[in-house]
Amino acid sequence: MKTYNALRTIELIRCASKAAGAHRAAQQAFRQAHDEHSTTQTQLTHWRDHINATGGNDRAPPTHSALLAAEHEHQEAEHKVRKAEARLQRTSAMLRPHRPVLNRYSNERRRRRATTLLLDRLADHPVDLIRAADLVTILTSAGKDSIVAMHRTVAAAEAAGCLHKVRVVHCDTGAEWPGVRELARRQAERYGIPFLVVADEGGLLGMVENRRLWPDAQRRLCTSKLKRDPTGPAITKWVAELGLARQAVVLNVMGVRGAESPSRALKTRLALDTRKTSANRLVLTWNCIHELSEQEVWREIASNGLEYHPIYDTGLPRLSCVYCVLAGTDWLILATRVCFALELPLPEIYAALERRIGHSFKQDVSLNAIIAAARMLDALDGTVTWRRGDALRRHLGPAAAEQYLAALTH
Ligand code: SF4
The missing domain is CATH 1.10.287 (Helix Hairpins)
Structure with missing residues (x-):
């Protein structure tokens, strides 16, 4: 067909x-x-x-x-x-x-x-899919999965002769590591694609202060309010600018991988976004790196010289909000130690918010306890340190890291 x-x-x-x-x-x-x-x-x-x-x-x-x-x-x-x-x-x-x-x-x-069968067949032919689309939006966090998804999408769009259809959207939660927004911009600029930042007023901390509750896995309002919802108006605007007299086909690219979690494993490569689809636009979510392992992602980053955020070099596995409500305790403790090393005031800001609203950051652990554990580890082992390229050294070995760094500086 x-x-x-x-x-x-x-x-x-x-x-x-x-x-x-x-x-x-x-x-x-x-x-x-x-x-x-x-x-x-x-x-x-x-x-x-x-x-x-x-x-x-x-x-x-x-x-x-x-x-x-x-x-x-x-x-x-x-x-x-x-x-x-x-x-x-x-x-x-x-x-x-x-x-x-x-x-x-x-x-x-x-x-x-x-519908699932048709979508599965379409996912096998990304170049045809992009050719048939009127608009291709890439939702990027600037993280490792997003940059590989962006790279693959751009390659398919170039093969289809349709790079002009591609736009990049970054949702700023106001609670990310320094430099994330700038990195997302640089990653889009590398391919010469239009870049847009959307941000909800107040960001993550404003939302928590208003609700007097931290989100959690069951009530993950932060993702919908700060990431999913703000992209809707951007797509509406771009579709309107197309001025089509028929329903537009929108391909929304996400860097979601099945290996990340059981719920992500259940997602398909291509899915109909019934929430964003309407009479004037058919929106498909394209998880174009769904089948990749973490190792494969790092290999693509290294072999294509894609710029990744230095936070991965610290040992943190994801470029998310500094304190992600879904992160495990070890990860949160390491994030706190990295904040200490970078002299970021975030641990105190978060802990003060936790005290003000009287609701613990996580059901089983407060930020105060996390900060205390981070201080203790710093006292025992010293401040955490890292070098550029450590993420690649860990995943692909020293040779790959040196090659990558040499290519980046040229
Ligand atoms: S990174 Fe974590 S805290 Fe931030 S919006 Fe996503 S789920 Fe929420």
């Missing part, structure tokens, strides 16, 4: 599913309104029968008010039935043009399976 036809089919299945879902909801609302109507009808009949049985004489206040209440409820139920009927008619009309697709993929499971 041609790329364009596959994308069209994915969109048709999406619309058919949406229409079928709306129709199902309308049918349910109609049934509920009908049940309510029958109940109120029974009540009304009961009170009328009662009054008739007493020869119309039982007009005492309790009977009379019960009758009035039943009449009122009955009128409201009738109104609900009329509304539900209108909704049902509307959704039936919505459903009609999608009948061929719905007949072919008769239930939601089949529709989902067909």
Whole structure:
């Protein structure tokens, strides 16, 4: 199947599913309104029968008010039935043009399976995919996975002759290591791609101060509020600038790898972003390095001379917020020691916030305890030190590191 036809089919299945879902909801609302109507009808009949049985004489206040209440409820139920009927008619009309697709993929499971198969095939042909896309956005944290994802995307875009479609977005959480934003900019500039920074007012610390709670794995508001949501308006703006008279196809690239966590392992290389997709844009999330191991990522960085952030040289595994709510205790202690070595005031700022809101940074450990542990380790072992290239020395050996550093300085 041609790329364009596959994308069209994915969109048709999406619309058919949406229409079928709306129709199902309308049918349910109609049934509920009908049940309510029958109940109120029974009540009304009961009170009328009662009054008739007493020869119309039982007009005492309790009977009379019960009758009035039943009449009122009955009128409201009738109104609900009329509304539900209108909704049902509307959704039936919505459903009609999608009948061929719905007949072919008769239930939601089949529709989902067909979409997954089509997306999987499309992911095998990145150059065709980029050619078919109208806009390619790369969401970068400036971390190691993001730069490899960016490098691969640019290579595919160049092969497709479509580098002009690519844009880079960096979400600044206001709680990152120094130099992250500048590095993200340099990484985009290397390929000559437009670069945009989006930042939520107040950042991570502002959000915590307002909510008086730290996010955690279950309520990971920081990712949605600081990273996912702010990219929506940027995509909307770029799609509008395209001025297309049809639905735009947007490819949103992320540096997500399956080996990072069990939940990431469940993600697919290419997925339909139902949240960002609308009538005027079909948004696909492309996890173009999903299958890579950490070692392979470092190998790509070394062999392509990609500039990585020095924080990896300290032994920290991820370039995230300095204090990431998902990080393990060892990682948080090392981050604190690195802050001490760099003379960053962040440990005290975070600890003061923790005291102000009265909520522990992590359920089982406070920042105060983390800072105390970091101080103790510094007292025992001395301040942490590192050299440029240590991340590569650890992952690929000294020769690869020296080669990389020599290439960077030329
Ligand atoms: S890096 Fe960690 S703390 Fe920062 S936004 Fe992501 S999940 Fe939240």
